[in-house]
Amino acid sequence: DTAVSQTPKYLVTQMGNDKSIKCEQNLGHDTMYWYKQDSKKFLKIMFSYNNKELIINETVPNRFSPKSPDKAHLNLHINSLELGDSAVYFCASSQVVLAGGPGSYNEQFFGPGTRLTVL
């Protein structure tokens, strides 16, 4: 009964290749996210989709392209992989409650992560 799942768990590839990571959530949430965790464990948001629409796009190279075929899936495609792309990528989902204002919150549920190693 995995709530947020990602595939693959590990991905080892050569520089210059193109790869994809898939994410699926079965929680019925309307918002999904991609985060990157570097070697020092720092977590930074990359993208967020709400009902298949891009709502957050942080300063990420355009080699990274998210795709949301439906609100339960958010995939991440990376072109021309570079050494600096090596990291753990986490998918997350949430149902935003009362966006903005007192009491609004955004409890995010995370997938197990995909460790990407670029050689």
Next chain:
Amino acid sequence: GNSVTQMEGPVTLSEEAFLTINCTYTATGYPSLFWYVQYPGEGLQLLLKATKADDKGSNKGFEATYRKETTSFHLEKGSVQVSDSAVYFCALSGGNQGAQKLVFGQGTRLTINP
């Protein structure tokens, strides 16, 4: 913009010691505050949350109180166990930047020795 600052780690304690991990934030409006935990080799799990000032979040013996006057959300546990060894992240969402974006602190690695 919103930001979160945690105490630098790593933190190493003996079993049954008292734990405090400091977290302060900068935000306008009404942010919600969270503590997430990441066990070795796993994804993040929500540990506790507080959605308004003076709320206390608690779970598994951990507690944190949302203090608007000091813009803090320190994590505490009275008696830690070896199984609490993990990386802990303070985070916030909401405020005037909208509820969607979750901003994390840098994480604090906690090691508990038997």
